[in-house]
Amino acid sequence: MIEVKDAVKVYKEGKIRAVDGLNLSIKKGEIYALIGANGSGKTTTVNMVTGALAPTSGRITVLGVDMPQHRHDISRRIGVAPQEYSLYSDLTLEQNARFFARLYGIGSQDFERRFAELNEILRLKGRERSLVSNLSGGMKRRASIECALLHEPEAVFFDEATVGIDPVLRAFLWDYFRTLRSSGLTILLTSHVMDEAGKADRIGLMRAGKLVDEGEPGSLMAKHNVRSVEEVFLKLSEKELGDA
Amino acid sequence: MRRGNQFSIRRSTAVARRVLAQIRRDRRTVGMLVAMPAVVMLIFGFALSGQVSHVPIAVDNQDNGYHAALGGKNVSLQIGNQVLAALQANDAVSVVGGNYSTGKAGVDSGEYFAAVLIPSNFSQTALTMARGGNVTPAIQLYMDGTKPSITTEVLAVLQSSVQNASGIKGFRLVQQYAYGGVKFSGLDVSLPSVTAFVLTFLLLLISLLTVSRETTSGTLPRLYTTPLTAVERLVGYTFALLVVSIMMVVVVMAIGIGLFGAVVRGNLALLFAAAISYALTQVLLAVFLSNFARNEFQAVQLAPLIALPSMALSGMLVPIYSLPGWIQPVARVIPMYYANQLFEGIMLKGYGVSALSLDFLAVVAMAAIFLALAFSTVKDRMDE
Numbered sequence: 001m002i003e004v005k006d007a008v009k010v011y012k013e014g015k016i017r018a019v020d021g022l023n024l025s026i027k028k029g030e031i032y033a034l035i036g037a038n039g040s041g042k043t044t045t046v047n048m049v050t051g052a053l054a055p056t057s058g059r060i061t062v063l064g065v066d067m068p069q070h071r072h073d074i075s076r077r078i079g080v081a082p083q084e085y086s087l088y089s090d091l092t093l094e095q096n097a098r099f100f101a102r103l104y105g106i107g108s109q110d111f112e113r114r115f116a117e118l119n120e121i122l123r124l125k126g127r128e129r130s131l132v133s134n135l136s137g138g139m140k141r142r143a144s145i146e147c148a149l150l151h152e153p154e155a156v157f158f159d160e161a162t163v164g165i166d167p168v169l170r171a172f173l174w175d176y177f178r179t180l181r182s183s184g185l186t187i188l189l190t191s192h193v194m195d196e197a198g199k200a201d202r203i204g205l206m207r208a209g210k211l212v213d214e215g216e217p218g219s220l221m222a223k224h225n226v227r228s229v230e231e232v233f234l235k236l237s238e239k240e241l242g243d244a
Numbered sequence: 245m246r247r248g249n250q251f252s253i254r255r256s257t258a259v260a261r262r263v264l265a266q267i268r269r270d271r272r273t274v275g276m277l278v279a280m281p282a283v284v285m286l287i288f289g290f291a292l293s294g295q296v297s298h299v300p301i302a303v304d305n306q307d308n309g310y311h312a313a314l315g316g317k318n319v320s321l322q323i324g325n326q327v328l329a330a331l332q333a334n335d336a337v338s339v340v341g342g343n344y345s346t347g348k349a350g351v352d353s354g355e356y357f358a359a360v361l362i363p364s365n366f367s368q369t370a371l372t373m374a375r376g377g378n379v380t381p382a383i384q385l386y387m388d389g390t391k392p393s394i395t396t397e398v399l400a401v402l403q404s405s406v407q408n409a410s411g412i413k414g415f416r417l418v419q420q421y422a423y424g425g426v427k428f429s430g431l432d433v434s435l436p437s438v439t440a441f442v443l444t445f446l447l448l449l450i451s452l453l454t455v456s457r458e459t460t461s462g463t464l465p466r467l468y469t470t471p472l473t474a475v476e477r478l479v480g481y482t483f484a485l486l487v488v489s490i491m492m493v494v495v496v497m498a499i500g501i502g503l504f505g506a507v508v509r510g511n512l513a514l515l516f517a518a519a520i521s522y523a524l525t526q527v528l529l530a531v532f533l534s535n536f537a538r539n540e541f542q543a544v545q546l547a548p549l550i551a552l553p554s555m556a557l558s559g560m561l562v563p564i565y566s567l568p569g570w571i572q573p574v575a576r577v578i579p580m581y582y583a584n585q586l587f588e589g590i591m592l593k594g595y596g597v598s599a600l601s602l603d604f605l606a607v608v609a610m611a612a613i614f615l616a617l618a619f620s621t622v623k624d625r626m627d628e
Contacts, residue, residue, distance in 0.1 A: 047465065047626060050468075050469040051468065051469055051625075052465050052468035052469050052625055052626050053625055053626045054625055068625060071469075072471060072473065075469065075470055075471040076471050078469065080466060080469040082462075082465055082466050084462040084465075085462070086462050086463050086465065086466035087463070088461065088463060089461070100470065103467075103470045103471055103472045104470065104471060105471070157469075
């Protein structure tokens with residue numbers, strides 16, 4: 001479904017190696033969480049996988065298609081909620097959603113149905129006519145997720161999907177992600193909140209552009225003999241600092 | 245007294261230092277801060293340094309001269325030739341020979357600014373007047389009345405040439421104005437180029453701001469992941485800005501014509517079509533330029549950087565033929581030059597499509613070039 005082979009991304013300015021030889025393989029219907037501290041290369045990875053950014057070297061395929069070269073072949077089949085809300089703050093929630101629906105070729109009737117359905121699920125009902133600038137941070141995050149799901153994609157990419165969302169809603173969103181997964185949707189999300197990533201099917205721990213470990217949360221905790229994903233991450237970081 | 249509320253120069257200085265640090269961080273802005281005033285000053289300096297010069301005029305010298313025996317001496321006079329030589333020696337005008345009716349047609353088509361006829365009996369009449377005869381020699385003049393400053397200059401050059409060449413005073417200039425014989429007011433002659441300038445400056449500004457907002461709002465990376473292609477996005481901006489342009493053209497025309505009573509001798513629909521065509525070039529130029537602006541601040545600076553030199557070089561302030569020779573080819577690639585030609589042609593000269601076809605073609609070609617440049621430079625992915 002999503003394959004990343006030896007991906008490297010070097011930004012020209014400053015020659016920063018944001019991603020440094022990354023390998024990922026994500027199966028259909030899986031929730032995969034990329035976790036790591038800020039600056040570890042998660043967002044760059046999402047940008048490369050979604051076709052917004054070209055890797056310096058390596059190969060990335062999504063739904064069997066090379067990215068970013070053939071991104072337009074599958075852009076209707078993927079949904080993206082970037083780290084920044086990426087919504088038009090001077091438009092209403094409905095205007096934003098309608099704009100993205102049009103880009104994905106959703107007809108007016110389908111849009112009405114899908115928009116109402118998602119507003120219900122994401123608890124945005126009643127805010128359709130609110131300007132995005134007047135929505136709270138959590139609402140903007142959900143609105144961004146809504147715009148990524150309108151066209152019923154096969155794979156979605158949520159960059160820091162649950163940042164700024166209160167714990168109750170965050171738990172609810174995770175339930176919703178599992179519901180989506182059970183209907184066959186593949187989810188790649190990033191988070192710097194280690195513990196919530198423990199709810200994913202598999203997690204990949206990133207540090208300095210590299211994947212330092214990967215696996216099911218339970219297996220990883222057992223392997224490193226700790227009781228939380230955060231402790232796994234800390235342990236791996238200590239090890240790396242020690243090696244250095 | 246609460247000290248916290250007292251004015252603190254340190255806090256103000258902190259703000260000033262922060263603002264300067266932000267400006268310094270943006271290399272393009274620093275470049276613009278130096279380049280913009282320098283470019284604008286240089287262009288205005290060059291454009292305005294020269295006086296009115298090389299105004300093209302067609303002179304038909306039909307003067308037969310006068311030959312007579314006066315006091316036992318043979319006197320031969322050829323004042324027409326002397327006037328022609330004086331005009332040819334004057335840099336203010338650029339003299340072309342030919343017959344008067346061709347010259348008049350040249351004025352009508354914009355090739356010449358004036359056509360001059362020195363009649364066959366000019367020398368004879370001048371001499372008759374000098375000998376006390378009740379006649380006054382006359383020169384016929386057919387002029388473009390759309391540029392009062394040049395009209396004044398040409399009249400002065402003619403007066404001085406005749407007087408210096410022949411010594412005769414009190415000759416008559418029989419003036420006739422082209423384009424329906426109207427002597428236009430200052431407002432009439434200014435409105436076409438003011439309209440062109442308003443459309444140039446405001447459309448560039450609004451278009452650059454509108455397009456660059458996508459970059460600063462952070463929505464662009466998301467668009468890169470949707471089915472929207474870069475070309476579709478640019479076409480979308482262009483459509484929206486064309487609607488804005490139409491609104492702006494309507495406002496400019498309504499005020500110019502409705503409130504200030506601007507003369508429109510030609511077809512109003514053609515004027516509207518010309519304004520929209522020109523607006524499209526400005527929109528496409530802005531769409532192209534916004535591919536290089538990383539933020540709204542950079543984008544905003546581009547509008548005056550283009551609009552002010554356009555003002556100086558498009559013939560709005562100084563006619564093209566009076567600009568230094570090496571600048572003239574530059575002036576002819578400035579879109580606003582063609583907007584001036586179109587607006588002036590339709591509003592003051594009453595030209596139709598056929599007379600303006602080359603100007604229309606130039607505007608459309610420039611729009612096509614800007615479109616091609618915009619398409620070829622647009623980014624379909626994030627900056628690296």
